Amino acid sequence: METVVSVPGPSNPNAHSQFWRQLWSLKVPNKIRHFLWRASNDSQPTKRNLQKRNILLESTCERCGDNTEDTIHALWGCPMVKGTWWELEQCRAFLWEKFKCFRDLLQGVFAQNNSRMAELFAYIGWSIWHNRNARKFGMELIYTDAVQRLPEFHSAQDPPLTQEVATYPTHWLPPPPGFYKINYDGATFQDVAAAGLGVVAGDSDSRVIAALSERISLPPTVEALEALACRKAVAFVTDLDIQDAVFEGDSETIYKHLSSDQPSMAAIGHLVDEARKLAATLRSYQFSHVKRNGNIVAADKLAKLAKTLYEPTIWVEDIHRDVATLVVSDRSFLSY
Numbered sequence: 001m002e003t004v005v006s007v008p009g010p011s012n013p014n015a016h017s018q019f020w021r022q023l024w025s026l027k028v029p030n031k032i033r034h035f036l037w038r039a040s041n042d043s044q045p046t047k048r049n050l051q052k053r054n055i056l057l058e059s060t061c062e063r064c065g066d067n068t069e070d071t072i073h074a075l076w077g078c079p080m081v082k083g084t085w086w087e088l089e090q091c092r093a094f095l096w097e098k099f100k101c102f103r104d105l106l107q108g109v110f111a112q113n114n115s116r117m118a119e120l121f122a123y124i125g126w127s128i129w130h131n132r133n134a135r136k137f138g139m140e141l142i143y144t145d146a147v148q149r150l151p152e153f154h155s156a157q158d159p160p161l162t163q164e165v166a167t168y169p170t171h172w173l174p175p176p177p178g179f180y181k182i183n184y185d186g187a188t189f190q191d192v193a194a195a196g197l198g199v200v201a202g203d204s205d206s207r208v209i210a211a212l213s214e215r216i217s218l219p220p221t222v223e224a225l226e227a228l229a230c231r232k233a234v235a236f237v238t239d240l241d242i243q244d245a246v247f248e249g250d251s252e253t254i255y256k257h258l259s260s261d262q263p264s265m266a267a268i269g270h271l272v273d274e275a276r277k278l279a280a281t282l283r284s285y286q287f288s289h290v291k292r293n294g295n296i297v298a299a300d301k302l303a304k305l306a307k308t309l310y311e312p313t314i315w316v317e318d319i320h321r322d323v324a325t326l327v328v329s330d331r332s333f334l335s336y
């Protein structure tokens with residue numbers, strides 16, 4: 001037997017996306033989630049990987065001097081790291097199991113359905129890797145360090161999350177590192193019985209990475225227009241192959257429909273449900289609401305720009321001049 005629990009096989013096609021969702025929803029610092037992600041993709045610069053790229057001539061583990069150092073050996077298989085894992089009590093039962101890759105190991109950890117254990121596991125794994133690179137502190141301190149840091153991180157994280165639910169921001173704020181924020185809006189052009197959809201994607205450094213403007217025929221209600229803009233935003237993100245996104249609009253009604261657990265019974269229900277279903281195919285996503293002032297690029301520029309467009313227009317690197325300028329002025333709001 002290679003794993004602790006049954007590894008989801010071809011009979012469980014959802015297991016793949018569920019694994020990544022579990023990974024990205026772990027309540028640990030982003031750098032640790034990124035570490036897990038790289039380790040699960042075997043893209044860490046282990047000696048084995050460097051040897052494969054002809055950077056190193058040999059791939060022997062420097063800790064034990066006895067095995068090839070691939071990801072699973074560096075983080076789990078090496079006898080020199082077993083002492084650290086032993087301290088995480090829930091790991092003891094499968095301490096000497098062999099896993100063919102780090103992802104299988106992590107999948108086994110997720111299958112324990114114990115979020116604290118998974119978070120500690122993530123911390124410890126990251127520290128073992130970090131220690132290998134930096135030799136910053138002794139292996140014997142890794143476990144205590146993880147146990148101490150986890151609650152610190154949780155208490156630092158909790159207040160902003162609750163605040164976000166309670167009050168809506170009035171200005172555009174950058175998304176967390178690693179995420180993209182996608183602002184969307186609609187504009188109506190009653191005189192020509194048309195409407196415009198605007199979508200803009202920004203990164204955590206407030207840089208615009210892509211934008212879209214599209215003219216459509218006039219929908220029956222403003223809410224339908226907002227829902228169409230949201231659905232367009234999600235579709236745009238999947239086209240761009242963005243995996244972690246915060247979708248933000250300025251319609252509180254749409255936001256409430258989007259964040260409800262129930263299927264939407266409103267006239268616009270099918271549009272909202274489609275947006276939610278499509279968003280669920282991403283690695284991680286969140287719906288967010290901002291006052292109109294914070295949505296000015298999507299609203300005042302891109303959606304309105306659509307009036308003059310006869311086909312959907314997308315900017316990926318060469319961002320529209322007006323949009324780029326507005327982002328600069330939006331950024332001046334960030335000094336709150």
Ligand SMILES: [Zn+2]
Pocket residue numbers: 061062063064065066067073077078079080
């Ligand atoms: Zn070793």
